[in-house]
Amino acid sequence: MACEFKVVIPARYGSTRLPGKPLINIAGKAMVLHVCDRAKSAGATQIVVATDDAKILEEVKNYGFDAVMTHDAHESGTERLAEVAEIFQWRKEDIIVNLQGDEPLMPAEYIALAANSLAQQSSAEIATLSAEILLAEEVFNPHAVKVVVDKYSYALYFSRAAIPWDRDEFQQSNQTSISKKTYLRHIGMYAYRVGFLQRYVQWDTSALEKIEMLEQLRILWEGEKILVAEVEAAPEAGVDTEADLLRVEQVMLQN
Numbered sequence: 001m002a003c004e005f006k007v008v009i010p011a012r013y014g015s016t017r018l019p020g021k022p023l024i025n026i027a028g029k030a031m032v033l034h035v036c037d038r039a040k041s042a043g044a045t046q047i048v049v050a051t052d053d054a055k056i057l058e059e060v061k062n063y064g065f066d067a068v069m070t071h072d073a074h075e076s077g078t079e080r081l082a083e084v085a086e087i088f089q090w091r092k093e094d095i096i097v098n099l100q101g102d103e104p105l106m107p108a109e110y111i112a113l114a115a116n117s118l119a120q121q122s123s124a125e126i127a128t129l130s131a132e133i134l135l136a137e138e139v140f141n142p143h144a145v146k147v148v149v150d151k152y153s154y155a156l157y158f159s160r161a162a163i164p165w166d167r168d169e170f171q172q173s174n175q176t177s178i179s180k181k182t183y184l185r186h187i188g189m190y191a192y193r194v195g196f197l198q199r200y201v202q203w204d205t206s207a208l209e210k211i212e213m214l215e216q217l218r219i220l221w222e223g224e225k226i227l228v229a230e231v232e233a234a235p236e237a238g239v240d241t242e243a244d245l246l247r248v249e250q251v252m253l254q255n
Contacts, residue, residue, distance in 0.1 A: 002112065003095060003119035005191065006046040007039035008084050010070075010077045011060075011101030013053035017241050022049075022056050022101045024245065027252040031239060032056060034104035034252075036065045039097075042111035049101070050084050076215050078190075082197040092195035095119060099189060105236035105248055106189065114191040117229040124154060124225035125196035128216070131234040133183035145186040145214060147228055155226040158186055158214050185234055186216075196224070 011022040011032045018024060022032035032049060039047045049060045049067040060067035068087055074080045081098055090096070095115050099106060110129060118127035130147050138144045142160040149155055157163065162170065164182060206221035208214075219226055239245050 002043060003116050004045050005095040005097055005115035007044040007097045007099050007111065008081050009035050009039065009049045009099050009101045010080050011049050011051045011056050013056060021239065023059060026104060026249045030059055031104050032060060032101045033063050035099060035101055036060065036063065038106050038108050039099055039111060041108035048084055050080050078197065078215065079201055081192065082201045085194045085197055090194045092193065094194045095191055096194060097189065097191045100238060102238040105251060107235055110189065110231055110235060113229055113231065114189055117227055118191040121227060124227040125193040126219060127191045127227040127229060129187035129189055130184040130228050130230050131187060133185050138185065139183050147184050147186040149228045153228050155220065155228050158216050160212055187234055
C-alpha cells in the first residue's frame with residue numbers, strides 16, 4: 001500500500017555554470033516545473049519548491065505549486081528541508097522526499113519508492129536509493145559515490161573510493177574490470193521523517209563528512225540508520241552544464 005508523502009524541491013537561482021538554472025527553458029517549460037511534474041506523477045500529496053529567488057517563486061506559484069523563500073545561509077539541502085517543514089508545521093511522522101531542482105528526468109517511480117521504502121520499516125528515519133554498478137570505470141570514479149549495505153539493506157558506509165575493495169581482483173596495474181555484482185552506486189535522493197530533520201540540524205559536521213565531502217556520513221556518524229532501496233538502473237544525470245541541458249532536452253523531445 002502506497003504511503004502519503006510530500007516532496008520538497010530545493011531550487012537555488014545561483015549556479016556557477018548555469019546562472020538561473022531552475023528557470024532555464026527545456027522543451028517549452030522551466031526546468032523546475034518539469035521536476036514538479038515528476039513529483040506530482042509520483043503521487044506526492046504536497047509539493048513545495050524551496051528557493052532563494054522571487055522569480056522562481058513566482059514561476060512555480062503561477063504553475064499551481066507551492067513555493068517558499070528560504071534562508072540563503074543553509075549549508076545543505078537537508079537544512080533547507082528542515083526549514084520548510086517548520087514553515088508548514090508538518091508533523092514529526094510525516095515523510096518528505098528531497099528532490100533536486102535540476103533532476104527533470106528523475107523517474108516518478110523512484111521518488112515513490114524512496115518514500116514507500118521508508119514507510120514500510122521502522123528501524124530508520126531516512127531512506128535513499130542505489131543501483132548496481134556494471135562498469136569498472138564507475139567503481140573507480142571518485143565522482144560516483146558508492147555505498148555498501150548490510151543484509152537488511154541498511155547502509156554500512158558511503159565513499160568516493162571503490163568499496164568494497166576486492167583484494168584479489170583489484171591490482172594496482174589492472175583496475176579495468178569487475179566480475180562480482182557487489183558494487184552499488186548511490187543515487188542522491190532521500191526520504192526523511194520530519195522528526196529526523198529536527199534532530200539533524202542540531203548535529204555538527206562530522207570528521208568523515210569533511211574527509212569524503214559526503215553529507216550523509218554525518219548520519220552514520222551519529223549512529224542513525226539509512227535504508228538503501230535498490231533500483232534497476234541509475235536515472236539520467238541531472239543538469240549541471242550546457243551539454244547536460246542539450247542532452248536532457250533531447251531525451252524529453254524523444255519521449
